[in-house]
Amino acid sequence: MAAAQAMAMVPGLRLVPAEPEADAAGLVRLGIWCLRYAPLVALDPPDGILIDVAGAAHLQGGEANLLADLAARLERTGMSACLALADTPGAAWAVARFGPGGIVPPGGTSVALLDLPVAALRLPPEIVAALAEVGILRIGGLMAAPRAPLRRRFGPEPLLRLDRATGAEPEPLAILAAPEAPRAALRFPDPVGSPEVLGRVVGDLCTRIVPDLERMGLGARRLDLVFRRIDRLDQAIRIGTARPSRDAAHLARLLTERLPQIDPGFGIEEMTLTASRVEALAERQLSGAVLGGEPEAVDLAALVDTLRLRLGAERIYRLAPVESDWPERAVRRVPALAAPLGALWPADLPRPARLLAAPEPVAAMAEIPDAPPLFFVWRGARHKITRADGPERILGEWWIADGEAERMRDYYRVETEAGERFWLFRDGPMEANGRWWLHGLGEA
Structure with missing residues (x-):
């Protein structure tokens, strides 16, 4: 429609010049920002982002907390978004754009897709129109139709999109990489898949990334390990630390705990370790106990990291006093290794155990x-x-x-x-x- 015709139909219509290049650059920046939630983030131009949160949602207290935090942060920046979480990228895309959004229960993908239009499978408009001519308007109708006639008449794309949405076929994604982050990668001449080999590679990658952290004066607070299979499907695990660390053995232990989450398929051809969140870490003087001085306080960071990994980050905390007379307000949860806040409970007010x-x-x-x-x-x-x-x-x-x-x-x-x-x-x-x-x- 011409702009003059649109303005005649809608008085006061506001026109804004299109800037496709700026929009694309903005989507890239938003995708990089989304790496705070998971290491596998892919762009869905012109206005979508796909985040694979498998293995990373626990760091946000679960999938529901992750979605709530993402929605709140986007809203504070003035962005409106429809969020959905499902077993597959295709199902999440469909439920976000054509459904109610929210979390699709594990194993409930097919039910969630039944009543959505076939356009929710990201099919070209001409295929959507052709399917409508034979009475297939909903994904449920496409699921129920015989596959062989569909393939002969409409080609392989409708069934491929359906299989990817339901999880019958994997869907490779073009993954964004965190810019200027300490990174170490290993590519294998032959695919690997045994847990023992993967564990050794994890230790090697941690040893390789530590010198970069030392040179920058940084310690890792979050590590992302991405596995690329020979079928081009990426998987990832993410671990967080309570304090900045560049202890290669400790970081390797945390990552190895997550290896059972990875399905190597027919083999992994490349592994990449990225320190996606870092903080300054100054060199520490060795304990003066050898010289007769006072020994250093015990560092509980390694214990806290292990407990967070095994029990969940939301279950490891300590209680800190709050200046309030009301008992239920006089305490709050803080990270286990958070610095003292300065407030103290009055010693002359007895309280129950x-x-x-x-x-x-x-x-x-x-x-x-x-x-x-x-x-x-x-x-x-x-x-x-x-x-x-x-x-x-x-x-x-x-x-x-x-x-x-x-x-x-x-x-x-x-x-x-x-x-x-x-x-x-x-x-x-x-x-x-x-x-x-x-x-x-x-x-x-």
Whole structure:
């Protein structure tokens, strides 16, 4: 349509000159930025990006957290995006552009594709139109049709696209490489595939990349190891470290733990190790214990890295104090090796050994205002109180929200006749019918 005709049809239409070269360069920059999520990123011009998150999603706390973080970061930069995650690149592309987006459950690819139009298979418009002439409008219809007549009439492309979307055929991707990142690669004269050989190659690659890190004064915080099979299909594993490291043996151990995730197929012809995230790492002086000085503190980085790899990054953390009177706000999770934040818990405020995730309601009775209860019933069990201390009154933090000004709690440390200790509170004065809650167990 001519611009003059479009402006006549839509008054006030805004025209922006097309810049295909700038758009392509911008897509490349966005693809390189997406390497923060996984080592295998491919462009899907003119406006798409494919990210293979297999082996890397655990570093973001799982696939759902990865998608949520990606969507939030794109939104903060003013970009709108439809995100989908599936077993294959073709299925993810289809669900993102023609479906509702989100995560397709493992093994649910065929069901997710059934009702999508055949254009979701990235077929040329002429093939889509030809399929429509014979009544095949949805991918489900293409799945149900006999394959031999389809191939004779429409050629191999519709069935190839369908097989790639459902995972029956692999789909090679043109992978982006992180620019100016320390990298080491090995290409083999004959394909390799045994775990023992791959483990030795991993150690060799780590040994080769360490001198580059030393020369730059850097340590690796994230390593990507890409395996190229002889069928041109790329696979990758990613590991992260709690602190910058250039200990080749330690890095090799972390990568070797992930080798079972790799399917070598008929053989791997090339392996590339990239330090995709690095930080400055100054040289450290050796311990002065030999000279009679104080020994250095134990470095827990290797232990934390191993636990993160085996249990998941989200499960390895430590608790740090937060300056808040409300118990559930007085602590937060921080990385296991994070530097001290400077805040400390008051030493004169006794707290229970275990704080419940959320206060649980209990039935309790007190004789007079501000007195501890005589007994309470929690989870169907009656507990008679023999000793108590309190109340410790905590008021709402009015600077957080307007409703906080009216909140209050009276906490009591109590001991039952069975010797058990609990932390109870009442969320209002007795005359105002304040309710009783259990918030902690034991005594620190």
